[in-house]
Amino acid sequence: MLPARLPRIHNRVLLVFCAGAALAMTTTGFLTRAPNRLASGISLPLWDAPASDWGIVVAAIIALGLLASVRPSRAQQSLTLLAALLLFAFCLIAAGDLARDLAAAGTRATRISLGPGFWLLLAIALLVLLDHVQRAGSTLPRRAAAVASFCAVFLLIAASGRLDALSLSREWVAQRLMFDDALLRHAWLVAATLAFAVPITMLLTLLLRTYERARSPVFSVLSLLQTIPSIALFGLLIAPLSRLAAFVPALAALGISGTGPTPAIIALCLYALLPLLRGSMTGFAEVPSAVKESARGLGFGAREIFWKVELPLALPALVSGLRIVTVQTIGLAAVAALIGAGGLGSFVFEGIGEYALDLVLVGALPIVLIAVGTDLVFQTILAWLRRPA
């Protein structure tokens, strides 16, 4: 008898994902049911969901494991993505269906929260997607289609009402009107921060390029600012700003006060300056001096050297700085809710205050998704800027 040959593993990452998913599915709770917000809940396994739901979840995980030993090809990649999409969709559907059954059996106060098993399975599906998107050789339309298919599946399932029994959905529905305001407010905070930080960085870059000596003190101050914990910086700004508003009524009339968006935007700007400035200084410093020298020798004026040579060559570094700062500000702006600046952070703090973890997620999940989405957009722009000539 021939010895049985072990299948060759072509994609170790996928195999690890598959093993992780199997472990998460069998050892951790899929949903948690509690009689009310305050009581601690009981963990429920995936198997409590309808068999047609969890059957597809299990099938998708097995498919991922099998695909790990298939030679990579366009078909293998598409099938992997399809398996991840099925895992993603049926995790949501299984959670929704199980929650619906549990809610029907319980009272109005019953809370059905998503457990670690759910989050791990969902994360694995998304990691497979991310792996697919970042894989070299994938073209931009294919990447966009992959991300869009996940978004579309989520929206379809959510719109069908299948997730309504989950307390996360119920919190979200309860906060629906406030959610849109908070989302807009959050975006507005980020936009306002960048609207101030970017011109200030441009000015500082110009100054530091002229006055080399100011470089190290400016960077020292900005680095020091980075070390102040965000909550402390928000707090520290309250007193001087209230006093300023009290003494100069014109400023108060403009809406400047010790709490609210003003100190939030100032603090976010201060945090944004270091990465932005570092990006722009490095970008301009990396323009080869021979290129600038020959441009000058050929008769390029100072303005032409800047617009035609320095700026285009520094652009990738500038955009990288902007990418870091935008993602950082999206996250940090959550803390601004503490001083009354609003935004998605207000759900997080309200949720913590009320011990309603699902409410925390109503704020936190969109922040994470927006940050990741923004990062992907910037990555795409950067890949285009650095495209091989």
Added chain:
Amino acid sequence: MIEIEAVSKSFGGTAAVSDLTLTIADGAFCVLIGPSGCGKSTVLRMINAMIAPDAGTIRVRGQDIAAQNPEHLRRQIGYAIQSVGLFPHWTVAANIVAVPRLLRWAEPRIKARLDAVMALVGIDPALLPRYPHQLSGGQQQRIGVARALAADPDIVLMDEPFAALDPPSRLALRGELSRIHAETGKTIIFVTHDLDEALGLATQIALMRQGRLVQAGAPRDMVLAPADDFVRSFFGGPQIALRRLDLVAVAQVMKQVMKPGERADAPELAAQASLRTALDTMLAHRCTWLCVKDATGRVVGTIEIADILQAS
């Protein structure tokens, strides 16, 4: 014509150029040479107003450059440097026509000039859509030279343009530049510290030392009539006798008579070759005389080893 009159320049108290006077005639190939730090590059960069002199005047085409818009002046003067400095984000074609674009020439004129410059410098049209990082060092410098010539300036400044290249590309580009100079009659001012390059290219050499002009003149004068020991040692060294042979063409010493009966087996040589090449050819063929041919390939005379010894 470029007239440099009593020009001095110092950087932070150190004199880079002191009281330098030099006139470069139209159509000259003037090589500025000297040990590193002698101020030759500073002189070059003062001609296109990249460095302003502390004292003295520089006139280009009869006009004091201090009174001119420096950018406008630089666009009328070609410029190429050792590190080439091609624009990495532009294609080869865009790099070459950078100055015509700055001068806002009409597109058809730019296109016509691009074709002319490529033919002049010997650039493969297949390179045009590529980017500088896809080219070899020699190709990059060739593009650098093309870019310097693109707006058809009557004056071209070159700061050690071939110093970073490997010997074969260096020799090839030197030959191309010599041909371009002969074909176009442009005034070229060329900085180098390579003696062979200077003797091979120059119609006029200016030797500098510690910011001062030591001697200026034809290559022949520099080698045969050195003004002092520094010039003698700079141009002579251990091979002074061979360098002298470099400066004399075979046509100047050959005899226009044939040795009957011996023509058939004698090696041949071009009339414009140097005596050094003639000697080298004789050594290679272990013979004492050569047939000399003109540009059309017609045998015009003979040269013997005795003629070389007499001329040296």
